[in-house]
Amino acid sequence: MTVPASMIHIVTDGAGGPEVMRPVSGRVPEPAPDEVLIRVQAAGVNRPDVAQRQGSYPPPPNASPILGLEVAGEVVAAGREVQALHIGERVCALTNGGGYAEYCVAPAAQCLPWPPGYDAIRAAALPETYFTVWANVFMLGRLGRGETLLVHGGSSGIGVTAIQLADAFGATVYATVGSEAKAEACRRLGAAAAINYRSADFAEEIRRLTDGRGVDVVLDMVGAPYFLRNLRALAIDGRLVQIAFLHGAKLAEPFDLAPVMTRRLTITGSTMRPRSTEQKGAIAAALRDQVWPVLAHGRCGPVIHRVFPLAEVAAAHALMESSHHIGKIMLHVAD
Numbered sequence: 001m002t003v004p005a006s007m008i009h010i011v012t013d014g015a016g017g018p019e020v021m022r023p024v025s026g027r028v029p030e031p032a033p034d035e036v037l038i039r040v041q042a043a044g045v046n047r048p049d050v051a052q053r054q055g056s057y058p059p060p061p062n063a064s065p066i067l068g069l070e071v072a073g074e075v076v077a078a079g080r081e082v083q084a085l086h087i088g089e090r091v092c093a094l095t096n097g098g099g100y101a102e103y104c105v106a107p108a109a110q111c112l113p114w115p116p117g118y119d120a121i122r123a124a125a126l127p128e129t130y131f132t133v134w135a136n137v138f139m140l141g142r143l144g145r146g147e148t149l150l151v152h153g154g155s156s157g158i159g160v161t162a163i164q165l166a167d168a169f170g171a172t173v174y175a176t177v178g179s180e181a182k183a184e185a186c187r188r189l190g191a192a193a194a195i196n197y198r199s200a201d202f203a204e205e206i207r208r209l210t211d212g213r214g215v216d217v218v219l220d221m222v223g224a225p226y227f228l229r230n231l232r233a234l235a236i237d238g239r240l241v242q243i244a245f246l247h248g249a250k251l252a253e254p255f256d257l258a259p260v261m262t263r264r265l266t267i268t269g270s271t272m273r274p275r276s277t278e279q280k281g282a283i284a285a286a287l288r289d290q291v292w293p294v295l296a297h298g299r300c301g302p303v304i305h306r307v308f309p310l311a312e313v314a315a316a317h318a319l320m321e322s323s324h325h326i327g328k329i330m331l332h333v334a335d
């Protein structure tokens with residue numbers, strides 16, 4: 001296939017609301033020696049894209065300034081060091097940016113095959129949440145079979161994946177949500193209980209649901225207002241994994257360190273984007289071995305809330321900021 005010299009991609013005219021994004025024509029990127037060039041058919045919208053557009057999450061050095069952290073499509077060119085992937089192969093990829101475009105480069109190590117029966121939209125909905133949940137809940141949080149997990153934002157793209165994967169790997173999952181419709185969706189996906197954080201104190205509810213024991217792992221994206229309650233919700237030897245600070249990172253009240261020692265708690269966290277290709281490649285290898293077979297059996301899979309054409313990316317971001325969605329918001333780029 002001939003690769004054109006130019007492509008449509010989304011630019012942001014400075015930091016601001018969804019209206020700062022617009023499609024323009026630009027140059028097709030060239031793959032580095034360890035990268036492939038993908039003809040993008042679909043791309044995922046993720047909350048970190050919203051933060052980047054607003055100016056609070058700048059791309060790391062050397063990453064594309066174009067938004068978009070996950071795509072699915074066809075490999076149309078490969079750098080000279082790439083051996084495992086071939087022209088014409090269908091892949092989904094965790095990108096280092098640049099996904100809101102007709103063509104996008106990604107390290108070959110960050111590409112995975114489409115699970116059987118998947119189309120481009122479903123395949124593009126996998127990388128960002130599966131890499132993040134695997135790295136944080138299973139690698140850092142060490143969630144094991146028979147353990148318990150509390151996921152905040154259970155209906156988010158991340159939350160849906162965390163519920164499904166933890167359930168598939170034999171853990172009991174609890175989620176927090178902001179509405180009854182979202183609670184129902186989380187229960188259908190495998191959560192043992194969903195707690196409406198607007199009407200209940202989740203730490204008290206977790207203690208009640210676990211007969212006073214607490215959960216083994218908490219996956220948190222809310223931040224400071226939940227920190228002390230997250231510690232209260234943890235069992236002895238519990239692990240708190242922090243992946244975002246939607247409501248701030250600085251505690252307003254003093255923090256008593258004693259429970260960290262007396263209850264042997266672990267407080268950890270990570271952010272995916274600045275990690276090295278080697279680290280992301282190791283996560284991709286673990287996903288391929290342990291999670292792709294589960295996807296192939298249909299025991300978990302993406303929940304697609306809505307698909308927008310690439311040119312309507314502003315509406316996709318507005319929907320994400322409204323938090324009315326359950327699961328993933330996607331962009332259709334090409335057939």
Ligand SMILES: NC(=O)c1ccc[n+]([C@@H]2O[C@H](COP(=O)([O-])OP(=O)(O)OC[C@H]3O[C@@H](n4cnc5c(N)ncnc54)[C@H](OP(=O)(O)O)[C@@H]3O)[C@@H](O)[C@H]2O)c1
Binds near residue numbers: 155156320
């Ligand atoms: N560290 C990493 O590597 C990494 C990677 C990817 C994403 N993330 C982060 O993970 C989070 C989710 O990303 P996403 O793309 O899945 O976003 P998303 O679908 O927009 O989800 C955001 C969620 O936050 C929930 N929420 C807001 N306030 C809440 C509160 N007080 N208590 C409980 N839940 C609350 C919302 O649910 P309600 O409507 O029910 O309130 C919504 O479901 C984002 O903060 C993102 O930045 C981190």
